Amino acid sequence: HAKDSGRNTYRFYTDKMNIDAMERLRMRNGLAEALLKQQFVLHYQPQFDLNTLQLVGIEALVRWNHPERGLLLPDKFIPIAEQTGQIVPIGEWVISEACRQAKAWQQQGYAPVRVGVNLSALHFKRGDIIKMITGLAEQHDLDPQYIELELTEAIMLQEVDYILDIMQKFRTLHFTLSIDDFGTGYSSLAFLKRFRVDKLKIDGSFIRNLEVDSHDLAIVRSIIQLAKGFEMRTIAEGVETQGQLEILRREGCQEGQGYYFCYPLPAGQLSRHLHSATAQR
Numbered sequence: 001h002a003k004d005s006g007r008n009t010y011r012f013y014t015d016k017m018n019i020d021a022m023e024r025l026r027m028r029n030g031l032a033e034a035l036l037k038q039q040f041v042l043h044y045q046p047q048f049d050l051n052t053l054q055l056v057g058i059e060a061l062v063r064w065n066h067p068e069r070g071l072l073l074p075d076k077f078i079p080i081a082e083q084t085g086q087i088v089p090i091g092e093w094v095i096s097e098a099c100r101q102a103k104a105w106q107q108q109g110y111a112p113v114r115v116g117v118n119l120s121a122l123h124f125k126r127g128d129i130i131k132m133i134t135g136l137a138e139q140h141d142l143d144p145q146y147i148e149l150e151l152t153e154a155i156m157l158q159e160v161d162y163i164l165d166i167m168q169k170f171r172t173l174h175f176t177l178s179i180d181d182f183g184t185g186y187s188s189l190a191f192l193k194r195f196r197v198d199k200l201k202i203d204g205s206f207i208r209n210l211e212v213d214s215h216d217l218a219i220v221r222s223i224i225q226l227a228k229g230f231e232m233r234t235i236a237e238g239v240e241t242q243g244q245l246e247i248l249r250r251e252g253c254q255e256g257q258g259y260y261f262c263y264p265l266p267a268g269q270l271s272r273h274l275h276s277a278t279a280q281r
């Protein structure tokens with residue numbers, strides 16, 4: 001019996017491994033093809049000042065226009081792209097496309113707006129990230145003040161002095177730096193003390209039940225107070241209700257993004273949120 005079940009377990013296990021390996025290989029090939037055939041697209045989600053409701057920025061979010069499976073959200077392919085390292089060229093495409101679009105909006109007569117891009121921790125490991133990003137900004141003739149780099153707490157697992165050095169250089173070049181999904185990762189308060197970013201993005205998981213969960217409120221309040229002490233701004237992600245907006249405003253969070261304001265949209269559908277460069281604001 002033991003032998004049988006052992007064999008079954010073994011069989012089951014190898015089958016599962018084969019499927020995983022096959023699926024991974026399929027995804028890797030698919031992602032390589034997607035890069036070649038330009039199957040990635042960016043959707044853009046506006047960010048607003050919670051008091052004035054003015055547009056303050058736009059986050060670029062990648063999607064994969066898959067030939068068979070339709071429009072895929074990042075959770076379907078970013079984790080694998082992280083594993084295979086393909087997140088590096090994908091991210092490079094994202095930054096390039098976001099710069100091109102930000103410049104195009106300016107050329108269409110809209111007031112310049114800052115566009116945020118999501119970086120992977122791998123970007124800090126591979127190649128010269130500063131050269132890559134400044135190169136793309138120059139290529140599209142976009143001033144770095146209109147580019148926000150969203151970092152995750154995962155980068156803090158890397159060699160701290162190296163990361164601090166890169167972040168310092170980005171700041172000297174006037175890029176905006178923010179920490180994405182703040183509070184969910186390996187937040188090190190010592191790290192924040194050594195190097196301040198411009199903005200903390202409060203993760204949507206703390207916002208979802210903000211109206212009913214006193215612990216979420218305590219976390220959100222602490223992040224906002226911490227940011228104040230460090231002279232950083234805060235933006236809440238995943239704002240879906242008027243009630244959440246009012247609590248965030250009351251607690252002193254400056255900015256927000258979420259379905260309550262606007263879904264991520266293709267660039268062409270964003271114009272109603274953009275301001276004319278000449279209009280009174």
Ligand code: C2E
Pocket residue numbers: 045060061062073074075078087091094117118119120180181204237238239240257258259260264
């Ligand atoms: P994120 O950077 O934290 O982006 C916010 C996510 O929340 C987006 O999901 C957005 O569509 C979603 N969202 C916005 N408003 C709401 C809301 O009111 N309620 C809820 N429930 N969700 C909301 P999306 O587009 O599926 O992206 C998921 C994650 O994938 C992003 O989280 C980011 O970590 C990653 N990602 C997206 N684009 C890129 C990219 O170009 N490069 C890298 N490395 N990662 C990316």
Ligand code: MG
Pocket residue numbers: 059117118150180
């Ligand atoms: Mg983000």
Ligand code: MG
Pocket residue numbers: 180181201203237
């Ligand atoms: Mg985020």
Ligand code: MG
Pocket residue numbers: 180181203204237
């Ligand atoms: Mg998030």
